[in-house]
Amino acid sequence: MKNALALVAALALAAIAPQAAAQFEGKTVTIVVGFKTGGGYDRTARILARHLPKYLPGKPNVIVQNMPGANSIIAANHVYGVAKPDGLTLGTFNRNLVLAQLTKVSGVKYDMTRFAWIGSAASESTVLAIRSDLPYKSFDEMRKAGKTVVIGATGPGANTYDFPLLLKELLGVDIKIVSGYSSSSDIMLALERKEVDGRAGSYSSLQTFVERGTVRPLVRARAVEPGIEKLPVDENLAPNARAKAIMALRSAPEVVGRPFVMTPGTPEPLLKAMRDAFAKAIKDPELIAEARKAKMDLEYMPGDEALRLVKEVLSQPKEVVDEFGKYIKFGE
Amino acid sequence: MIEAFFEGLLLVLQWKAFAFMLLGILLGFWVGLLPGLGGTTTLALMLPFIYAMQPIEGFAFLLGMHAVVATTGDITSVLFGVPGEGTTAATILDGHAMAKQGEAGRALGAVLTSSLVGAIVGAVALALAVPVVRPLVLSFGSPELFMIAIVGLAFIASLSAEGARGMLRGFLAGGLGLLVATVGQDPQAGVARFTFDSLYLWGGLDLVPVLVGIFAIPEIIDLAVRGTSIAGELPAGRLSKGAFEGVKDTFRHFWLTIRCSLIGTFIGIMPGIGGAVSQWLAYGHAAQSARTPEERKRFGQGDVRGVLGPGAANNSKEGGALIPTVAFGVPGSSSMAILLGGFFLMGLVPGPDMLTKHLTVTFSMVWTIVLANVITVAACFLFLNHLARLTSVRGQLLIPVILVLIFVGSYTSNSHYGDILVMFVFGAVGYLMVIGGWPRAPFVLGLVLGKIAENYLYISVARYEAAWLTRPIVLVLLALAVGVVLYPLIQSRRARSRKAQHA
Numbered sequence: 143m144k145n146a147l148a149l150v151a152a153l154a155l156a157a158i159a160p161q162a163a164a165q166f167e168g169k170t171v172t173i174v175v176g177f178k179t180g181g182g183y184d185r186t187a188r189i190l191a192r193h194l195p196k197y198l199p200g201k202p203n204v205i206v207q208n209m210p211g212a213n214s215i216i217a218a219n220h221v222y223g224v225a226k227p228d229g230l231t232l233g234t235f236n237r238n239l240v241l242a243q244l245t246k247v248s249g250v251k252y253d254m255t256r257f258a259w260i261g262s263a264a265s266e267s268t269v270l271a272i273r274s275d276l277p278y279k280s281f282d283e284m285r286k287a288g289k290t291v292v293i294g295a296t297g298p299g300a301n302t303y304d305f306p307l308l309l310k311e312l313l314g315v316d317i318k319i320v321s322g323y324s325s326s327s328d329i330m331l332a333l334e335r336k337e338v339d340g341r342a343g344s345y346s347s348l349q350t351f352v353e354r355g356t357v358r359p360l361v362r363a364r365a366v367e368p369g370i371e372k373l374p375v376d377e378n379l380a381p382n383a384r385a386k387a388i389m390a391l392r393s394a395p396e397v398v399g400r401p402f403v404m405t406p407g408t409p410e411p412l413l414k415a416m417r418d419a420f421a422k423a424i425k426d427p428e429l430i431a432e433a434r435k436a437k438m439d440l441e442y443m444p445g446d447e448a449l450r451l452v453k454e455v456l457s458q459p460k461e462v463v464d465e466f467g468k469y470i471k472f473g474e
Numbered sequence: 475m476i477e478a479f480f481e482g483l484l485l486v487l488q489w490k491a492f493a494f495m496l497l498g499i500l501l502g503f504w505v506g507l508l509p510g511l512g513g514t515t516t517l518a519l520m521l522p523f524i525y526a527m528q529p530i531e532g533f534a535f536l537l538g539m540h541a542v543v544a545t546t547g548d549i550t551s552v553l554f555g556v557p558g559e560g561t562t563a564a565t566i567l568d569g570h571a572m573a574k575q576g577e578a579g580r581a582l583g584a585v586l587t588s589s590l591v592g593a594i595v596g597a598v599a600l601a602l603a604v605p606v607v608r609p610l611v612l613s614f615g616s617p618e619l620f621m622i623a624i625v626g627l628a629f630i631a632s633l634s635a636e637g638a639r640g641m642l643r644g645f646l647a648g649g650l651g652l653l654v655a656t657v658g659q660d661p662q663a664g665v666a667r668f669t670f671d672s673l674y675l676w677g678g679l680d681l682v683p684v685l686v687g688i689f690a691i692p693e694i695i696d697l698a699v700r701g702t703s704i705a706g707e708l709p710a711g712r713l714s715k716g717a718f719e720g721v722k723d724t725f726r727h728f729w730l731t732i733r734c735s736l737i738g739t740f741i742g743i744m745p746g747i748g749g750a751v752s753q754w755l756a757y758g759h760a761a762q763s764a765r766t767p768e769e770r771k772r773f774g775q776g777d778v779r780g781v782l783g784p785g786a787a788n789n790s791k792e793g794g795a796l797i798p799t800v801a802f803g804v805p806g807s808s809s810m811a812i813l814l815g816g817f818f819l820m821g822l823v824p825g826p827d828m829l830t831k832h833l834t835v836t837f838s839m840v841w842t843i844v845l846a847n848v849i850t851v852a853a854c855f856l857f858l859n860h861l862a863r864l865t866s867v868r869g870q871l872l873i874p875v876i877l878v879l880i881f882v883g884s885y886t887s888n889s890h891y892g893d894i895l896v897m898f899v900f901g902a903v904g905y906l907m908v909i910g911g912w913p914r915a916p917f918v919l920g921l922v923l924g925k926i927a928e929n930y931l932y933i934s935v936a937r938y939e940a941a942w943l944t945r946p947i948v949l950v951l952l953a954l955a956v957g958v959v960l961y962p963l964i965q966s967r968r969a970r971s972r973k974a975q976h977a
Contacts, residue, residue, distance in 0.1 A: 179518035180811040192522060208515075209889050212673035216890065219673075249673040292937065297661030320936045322661045322929035327804040327811070328746045334802060335612040337937060350803060354825055432525065437818045471664040 162415035167200030176214025176235040193429040197419035222252035227405040229412030237395040242472040257403035259445035266399030267365035268301045271357035272340030281360040294329035294338035295321040305342040312385035363393035482837025491534040498538030506546030509883030513543035517812040529820040541846040548585045555693035563685045564753040568780030576705040579862035583720020588785035593847035595735035596790030617942035620930035621951035628958040629758030633915040651920020674892035683884040683896040691901025692908045697869045704865040717858040738787030742794020745806040750922045756787030800828045
C-alpha cells in the first residue's frame with residue numbers, strides 16, 4: 143500500500159512538468175498590478191515579467207496589466223473572483239489588503255487565505271526619517287527634546303500617515319502630522335524646503351536620500367532590511383501589550399512586502415510550476431544585476447510562508463482588531 | 475556653464491544617440507496621436523530597452539518619445555475634438571472650432587509652430603534658470619502652490635462670457651469643476667466623498683475619461699446631427715492650404731506665444747501642480763488678450779490665439795518638469811517617476827550633482843526635447859495638409875473610428891468599465907453645457923485645480939496657521955489673482971472710453 147502511494151506520488155510528480163508545459167506553451171501569462179505604472183509594485187512586476195518566462199515550462203509570454211483603483215481592492219477582487227484558475231493570471235497587490243479584510247472594509251470580495259499563494263518578492267520596512275540638519279541623532283533624543291516634530295504625509299491608510307500616527311498616539315511622541323501631499327515625492331520636496339521636519343515611508347524609497355545625507359532614519363517597523371538593522375523598532379518601545387499588538391499588526395503585512403498570488407483553485411501542477419519559476423527568477427543573476435541597477439532589493443519568500451503570515455494576521459483576537467481600527471483606516 | 479550647454483548638444487548629436495532619438499520620436503508620434511495610449515504607459519513599456527544603452531542614448535530615446543507625445547496629441551485635439559492626451563484638451567476649444575470652419579490646416583500649422591516655439595523657449599528659460607533653480611523651487615512652499623491654484627481659478631473671469639450672466643455661469647461651471655474634483659477619499663480624515671459605495675470612485679475621477687466625455691461626445695453628436703464632414707460643405711481645395719498661415723499666425727502673435735511658453739515652463743518647474751494645468755492657464759491668458767467684447771466672443775469659436783497659447787505652454791512645460799526630477803531626485807509626474815527609474819538603470823543618481831558635476835547630461839536632455847520637437851514639427855509639416863483633409867471626410871465614415879478611439883482611450887485609464895460610464899456621464903454634462911451655452915473651460919479649470927487648491931490650503935493652515943497669509947510670494951500672487959479677476963472689467967472700461975473718444 144505504501145509503495146503504491148509512493149508510486150502514485152512519483153507518477154503525479156512526473157506528470158506535472160509536461161502538463162504545465164502544455165498549459166503554458168504559446169500562451170500569455172498576465173500579471174495584474176493593483177496600481178498605475180511607475181510605482182514599486184509595478185516595477186517589481188515588470189522586472190519579474192522579463193525573467194519569469196525563462197523558468198516556466200513551455201516558455202509563455204509574461205505581460206503586466208495595470209488595474210488601479212481602491213488601493214488595489216479592485217485588482218484583488220478581479221484575480222479572486224473574475225479571472226479563471228488556469229494559471230495564466232497572477233496578481234500583485236497592496237500588501238495591506240489583508241488589513242482591509244481584517245477590518246472588514248466594504249467592497250472587499252476576496253479572502254486572502256484562499257488565494258493560490260506564489261510568494262513575496264521583497265519585504266518592505268517602514269522607517270521614520272528626519273532632516274539631517276535637525277539636532278536629533280536618535281529617536282530617543284527626538285522624543286526627549288520636548289519639541290513638536292512636523293511630519294508630512296499623503297493620507298490615512300498610507301504608511302506615510304499610519305506609522306507616525308501610531309508613534310504619536312501610542313508612544314506619545316510629540317508629532318504633528320500634516321497630511322494631503324499628493325505623493326511621497328511631494329513630501330520629500332516639502333522636507334527640502336523645511337516645510338516639514340521628516341517623513342515616514344518604505345526604506346527602499348528613502349534610501350537614496352539617506353545616502354545623500356538629506357535625511358536620517360530614526361526608527362523602523364518590524365520588517366528588517368540591510369542598512370537599518372540597528373534602528374529601534376517601534377513595537378519594542380511600546381509601553382503596554384495593547385500598544386505593542388496594534389503596532390505589530392500594522393507592521394505584519396510589510397514582511398510580505400510584494401505579494402504575488404494566483405486565482406483560488408488554480409490546479410496544483412500549475413501552481414507548483416509557477417512557484418518554482420518565481421523562486422528561480424528572483425535568484426536569477428541577470429535579474430539581480432538589473433534590480434541592483436534599478437535600486438530595487440528583491441528577496442524571495444515562499445508561498446507557504448507568506449500564507450502562514452497572512453493567516454496569523456487574520457487570526458488576531460477581536461479586541462485587538464477593534465483597537466487597531468480606532469487608529470488605522472484602510473484607504474487610498 | 476555655456477560650455478556645458480554646447481557640450482550637451484554635441485552629446486545628442488552623436489550618431490547613436492541621435493538614431494535612438496529618432497526611434498523614440500517615431501514611437502512618441504503615434505502614442506501622442508492615439509488617445510488613451512498615454513505617454514506614461516509607453517515610457518514604462520520602453521524602459522527595459524534602455525538596459526543595453528549608454529546614458530545619453532537612453533535619455534535621447536525616452537525623452538525624444540516623451541517630448542513628442544505632447545506635440546502630436548494636439549493634432550488629434552484639433553482634428554477630431556478628441557484630446558489626444560490628457561494634457562492637450564485645451565487646444566480643442568478653438569483648434570477644433572477652426573477645423574469645423576475649414577481652417578484645420580491653419581490651426582494645425584499654428585499649434586505645431588507654437589509647440590516648437592514653446593519647446594525652445596522652455597529650454598532656453600531652463601538653461602538660464604539652472605543656477606537659481608534649486609532656490610526657486612524651494613521658495614514655493616504649500617502656501618505659494620495654493621496661491622498658484624487661486625490665480626488659476628481667477629482665470630475663470632476671463633474664460634467666462636461678458637456680463638453678469640456670463641460671469642455667473644462661468645463661476646458656477648468652475649464651482650462644479652471644484653466639486654467634481656472632491657470625488658474620492660479625502661487625504662486628511664480618509665472620508666469617502668461622493669463615492670456612492672463604489673470602489674471605482676475611491677481614488678477620484680481620472681482626468682482622461684472626463685475630458686474625453688466633456689469635449690469629444692458633444693462634437694460627435696454635433697457631427698452626426700449635421701450629417702456632413704467636420705469642415706461642413708466647404709470646398710476641399712481650401713483645406714489643403716493654410717498650414718503656412720498658421721505659422722504666420724504664430725509670429726503675428728509672437729509675444730503671446732512667448733508669454734504662454736513662459737507660463738508653461740513655470741508651471742512645469744513647480745512640482746505637484748501637474749501638466750494639465752499649464753495648458754488651461756495659458757488658454758486663460760490667451761483669452762485675456764482679446765481687446766474688445768466682440769473679440770472675446772470669438773474665443774471658443776475659432777480664435778487662433780486660443781490655439782497658440784495652449785500649444786506653446788504644453789511643450790514648454792516638458793523642459794520645466796525635468797527640473798524637480800533632475801535637481802532633487804524627486805519626480806514631478808508619473809512620467810518623470812518612470813524616467814527616474816531610467817536614471818538609476820543608467821547608473822545616474824539624480825540630485826544636486828546634476829546641476830554641477832553632470833550639467834552636460836542635464837543640458838543634453840534639454841537639447842533632446844528641443845531637437846525632438848524641431849524634427850517632429852518639420853516632419854508634420856510634410857503631411858499636415860493631408861491630415862487637414864481628414865476634416866472633409868464624411869461624418870458617417872469618421873464617427874465609428876472616433877468612437878473606437880474614445881472608448882479605448884477612456885478605458886485604458888483604469889481598465890475598468892467605470893471609465894466608460896464616467897465618459898458617458900460627462901459626455902451628457904458636456905452636451906448640456908454646449909446646448910445651454912455654458913462655458914466648459916471654467917469647469918475643467920476647477921477640475922484640474924480642485925485637489926491642488928484643497929490640499930495645499932489644508933497643509934498651509936495645518937503647518938503655518940494664519941501666518942502663511944503674510945508670506946511675500948503669497949501676497950504677490952494674491953495681487954496677481956485680483957488683477958486677473960479685475961482685468962476684464964478694466965478692459966471693458968477702456969474699450970468704452972475708447973469708443974467715447976471716437977464718438
